[in-house]
Amino acid sequence: MGLGNKFLREPLLHFLLIGAALFAVYYITRDKSYSDKSKDIIVISSSDINRLAYFFEKTWRRPPNDKELRGIVDDYLEEEVLYREALRLGLD
Structure with a gap:
């Protein structure tokens, strides 16, 4: 052998x-379409919103009103979108 x-x-x-x-x-x-789409979904949980409201309250010494809270959440969402786009472009 x-x-x-x-x-x-x-x-x-x-x-x-x-x-x-x-x-x-x-x-x-x-299934490539499932894995690609799941990366694009941004989930903002109630604990995320509570954390954002907590930091607002610590900064301004009062709880945010509804308009301010929506603005904070929108800013957080925009920041997350920009962060993911930067990662996609290799700018990390």
Whole structure:
């Protein structure tokens, strides 16, 4: 038996080849539209809003009114959009 035949009979080689084949099948058949869209969704939770209101109150020593809170949330959203765009452009 030559070295090539011995190498082809190794279970590790079979394991690696099967793993590579499974990865290739997954990569080709995965739903790319789902993963791309999930990156574009920005979720602002109630805890985020509470945190923003808390920092406003610490700065101005009063709670924000509805208009101010909407403005704070809009500013936070704009900042998050710009941050993600900068990451996409490689400006980090």
